[in-house]
Each structure stands twice: as C-alpha cells, then as structure tokens.
Amino acid sequence: MSSFAADKPPSGPIATVLRDTSIFVQADTSSQKLDTITPGREMVIVETNGPWLRVFANTDVEQNRAADAPVFGGDAATPPISGWIQSKGIVSASTPNADNILYGAAAGQEARASDVHGSRGAAQAARLLYARDAQLFPQGPHAGEAAWRAADIRWQLEKADVYSRPSAHEKEAYLRQQIDDSEMKKVIKRFPGSKYADLAAYDMLDNKVCGDWQGSTKCPEKEAELFQKYADEHPNSPKAPEALFESVYRLAAAGDIYAGDNNDKKAAEDRDHAKVVATHLQQKYPGSDYSARAATLIYQMEQSIPIYGAERN
Secondary structure (H helix, E strand, O other): OOOOOOOOOOOOOEEEEOOOEEEEOOOOOOOOEEEEEOOOOOEEEEEEEOOEEEEEEOOOOOOOOOOOOOOOOOOOOOOOEEEEEEOOOEEEOOOOOHHHHHHHHHHHHHHHHHOOOOOHHHHHHHHHHHHHHHHHOOOOOOHHHHHHHHHHHHHHHHHHHHHOOHHHHOOOHHHOOOOOOHHHHHHHHHOOOOHHHHHHHHHHHHHOOOOOOOOOOHHHHHHHHHHHHHHHHOOOOOOHHHHHHHHHHHHHHHHHHHHHOOOHHHHHHHHHHHHHHHHHHHHHOOOOHHHHHHHHHHHHHHOOOOOOOOOOO
C-alpha cells in the first residue's frame, strides 16, 4: 500500500534505500542535488537509465499522524519529489533475498538505536525499514514481526514525547495527550490472534493507565483490573506474566495506601487479592521471572515492607 497522495500516483515498483541517498535533477552527480532519501523511505521507480533510476520518493520529513494514514505508509507530510538516484543500495520486491535484506537492515538500525551512542535517526530508520518489509512482503515470514516492530518503535518514540510533558503527571489518563494507536490497531486487524496482536494490545494499555496516582487508591485498583483483564484475554501473550505482575504490584500498593488511611478492611481486601493473583501467576507461568518477582512482592507485603512509593523488585 502506497503512502503517495497524488491524484495520479506514479506507476512502477515500490522500493527503498538502505543508506542516505542523494537525489539529483538529472542522472548525473554534477547536476543539482534536490534532497536526501534516508533509509526506509518509500519511493516508486518510474524509469531506469543504466546505473541510474528516476524515482518519486518520500524524503526525510515528519511522518503524517493523521488517523486515516495508510497502513504502513503515512511517513510523509509533504508531496514526494521526483529525481534521479544511483541504483546502488536500492531494494525492491524484485531484489534477490529482499525480505531478509530489509528485515536485517531494520534490525541493525534498531540495535544501533538501543546502543548508548545510538540516535533517534536510527530508530526512525529501523521503523521505516520494518514498515517497508511488511509492505513489500505482506505474506512473508517476517511480515507480522516487521509490522509489529514498526508500530512499536513509533509507539515508544511518541510515548517518550508524551511522558516528557507536564500533563503526564496528571492523575487521569484523559488529561494527557494520547499516543497514536492507529498502527497498533492495524497490526491487530492484519494479524488477529497472533502474538503480535497480543503485543500491540499490551502497548495500548499505556493510554489507559493513570499518570501520578497522587495517593489515590482508585488508580492502582483500576489499573490492577486492567492488567488482569489483559492477561485473561491474552493468556498466550508474551506479556501475560508481566501483566499479572503489574496487577499484583498495584493491588499491594493500594493496600499500602489504604493502610496509611487507617482503612484496614480495604487494605486487607486488596492484599488478599494480590496474593490470589500472584498464586495464579506462579501456577500458570512458573518459569517466568515475573512469577519470582511477584513472590518477592508478596513477601515484602507480609513483612510490612512498604511497596507504594518504593522501587519495584
């Protein structure tokens, strides 16, 4: 699916680049340079001239966050430009082993982004390369994971931005900017019942949790229910054990808040509920680190070691 928005979109194979690539007015490096196409940006090849390709390309501009953006396009906010590029490093569906090449390039960029010396540019490149892989090979072996990784990288970048704002400290979730979940919903729609749909659904919980609890029991109790419901509805999700642990933590924290308000009855209820969820976690996912971490929380709770406001174990 193309992200080009022209009335008559160009005809030709969709491709992308693996490295920063200059685009020129003519098939000559001495001609005027128009711009730079960065890794993963979408382009359409409309003409070939020896080692040169004339393309319509999305350049390095901010992605379109419109709700109706295409599935794995939508990464251009201005019309694409037309020009000539050298064919070296260009990957299209007809490139031998292109699926693996794109996925591997994306994984490499993602690794660079996670390195201490990484950059936001590497994360964006990884996102776009994964998106191109899912776009060009929708039935390929990497399609589900590539689509999920593209959506998740975008999610994490937007989440970091949202959580850096003062509104992130508001108690109610609706008082802060919501992270755009359109790509997550499309992963769920394209790969229903898959682990990638499960992972997308877990990320989307970020838009529902409170900011600063501000000493209120409403937030941790509501969130505990939210995470437990996720685990019940996605029992095979890689995130199910983590979701149950998050539920245990919130119930134990709510117990601390109630105890601080001298409401021993409600404190006991939430703490007992925390033990039930922890037992379920340990029985269903005995090999998970989160099972052991939940056991630690229950021990601390039983030893009257504060959980709310303390660093989670």
